[in-house]
Amino acid sequence: MTPADPLAAVTHPDPYPYYRALAARQPFFRHEALGLWVAAGAAEVAAVLAHPDCRVRPPAQPVPPTLAGTAAGELFGRLIRMNDGAAHAPLKGILMRLMANIDPAVAMTRAAALADAIGGSDVDAAGVKRWIFTLPVVAVADLLGMPVAASGNAAEVASQVAAYAASQSPLASAAEVQAGADAAHWLAQWLLDADPSSTGLLPALQSAAQQADVDPAAVAANAIGLMVQACEATAGLAGNSLVRLGREPALLARQDAAALHALVARVARDDPPVQNTRRFLAADALLCGVPVSAGDAVLVLLAAASHDDSHAPSERPWTFGAGRHACPGDALAQALAAATVAALLARGAQPARLVQSLRYRPSLNARIPQFS
Numbered sequence: 074m075t076p077a078d079p080l081a082a083v084t085h086p087d088p089y090p091y092y093r094a095l096a097a098r099q100p101f102f103r104h105e106a107l108g109l110w111v112a113a114g115a116a117e118v119a120a121v122l123a124h125p126d127c128r129v130r131p132p133a134q135p136v137p138p139t140l141a142g143t144a145a146g147e148l149f150g151r152l153i154r155m156n157d158g159a160a161h162a163p164l165k166g167i168l169m170r171l172m173a174n175i176d177p178a179v180a181m182t183r184a185a186a187l188a189d190a191i192g193g194s195d196v197d198a199a200g201v202k203r204w205i206f207t208l209p210v211v212a213v214a215d216l217l218g219m220p221v222a223a224s225g226n227a228a229e230v231a232s233q234v235a236a237y238a239a240s241q242s243p244l245a246s247a248a249e250v251q252a253g254a255d256a257a258h259w260l261a262q263w264l265l266d267a268d269p270s271s272t273g274l275l276p277a278l279q280s281a282a283q284q285a286d287v288d289p290a291a292v293a294a295n296a297i298g299l300m301v302q303a304c305e306a307t308a309g310l311a312g313n314s315l316v317r318l319g320r321e322p323a324l325l326a327r328q329d330a331a332a333l334h335a336l337v338a339r340v341a342r343d344d345p346p347v348q349n350t351r352r353f354l355a356a357d358a359l360l361c362g363v364p365v366s367a368g369d370a371v372l373v374l375l376a377a378a379s380h381d382d383s384h385a386p387s388e389r390p391w392t393f394g395a396g397r398h399a400c401p402g403d404a405l406a407q408a409l410a411a412a413t414v415a416a417l418l419a420r421g422a423q424p425a426r427l428v429q430s431l432r433y434r435p436s437l438n439a440r441i442p443q444f445s
């Protein structure tokens with residue numbers, strides 16, 4: 074059955090024929106029932122992400138109303154991911170420079186060591202869920218220089234990050250929003266444990282930010298932001314890679330790092346974890362040749378762009394975005410997803426069994442398998 078609309082496509086069992094048809098026949102259109110413009114063609118997706126009047130938040134609503142006035146909202150409002158404009162440019166520049174220095178191969182090796190330290194050999198459906206939501210986040214915490222493996226609170230950190238990430242969804246319940254606010258508070262406190270003499274990313278970020286006169290609260294928020302970015306999307310990339318292995322068991326014949334990298338890179342294109350993102354018009358504009366109005370919202374179908382047959386494959390998978398807000402963690406995310414799949418296979422996870430009970434976690438933008 075065809076997905077009912079582009080939002081239902083995110084968690085549909087096979088949305089890709091639908092996305093391909095949209096990219097070919099309706100590359101940019103108004104979806105009246107959703108009240109959204111929809112960009113589906115690769116050229117149109119690129120044009121929206123590059124347009125100066127297309128912003129990551131509605132100009133009048135920098136923080137989602139459900140989070141406003143809470144610790145979660147305060148954190149959200151400081152994220153470079155959620156802001157356009159000059160005020161965030163210095164910190165963004167510093168963060169991008171430091172992230173560009175991360176070596177994905179080193180991160181993958183480190184993640185394997187962390188997997189051993191975190192322990193746990195439980196690789197049934199519940200165990201897999203725990204692994205995909207824990208290892209990438211803990212690896213990013215470790216990269217920041219947080220003493221996460223040694224202090225024995227890896228599971229706690231991962232669950233606080235997951236709670237915060239879940240609270241940002243428009244589908245979050247009142248209880249989830251409250252849990253997100255508590256988690257934001259917890260994470261801010263925990264970050265104070267950082268060892269300023271560690272060689273991690275956080276002390277480097279803090280000292281560069283201090284020299285540039287950046288508010289320390291913004292640095293802390295964006296350090297937490299890195300773990301949040303690593304959470305659901307990387308869980309989805311690792312999970313969708315397991316789904317691929319479950320469906321194509323011949324791929325299990327090779328489980329070395331190179332083979333797992335190739336698998337994850339293919340899944341990032343074919344069955345991507347982030348299926349769409351949104352932009353909001355800050356002014357009346359002509360977008361993809363169509364007049365649009367200030368306040369209009371655009372649903373940007375990254376997954377459709379990825380399946381646009383009329384377009385040569387992009388250099389980087391569309392799931393990592395493009396333009397001013399393109400993901401700086403793309404290589405790291407793929408390394409961490411590969412490390413997570415490797416850790417699960419090494420502990421005996423059975424992809425073919427997992428896919429027998431495949432569903433997707435309810436979401437309007439992330440495709441994250443839920444095995445049961």
Ligand code: HEM
Pocket residue numbers: 129153154155165213299300302303306307310346347350351392393394395397398399400401402403405406407
């Ligand atoms: C599979 C995993 C990941 C996917 C699919 C993903 C995808 C994305 C996408 C689509 C955006 C842009 C959103 C938009 O323009 O609307 C983004 C931004 C961002 N991502 Fe990722 N991401 C992943 C993992 C990570 C990781 C591991 C990190 C860092 C540890 C990270 C850090 C960031 C940051 C800082 C931004 C904001 C960039 C900016 O606004 O300038 N991401 N990511």
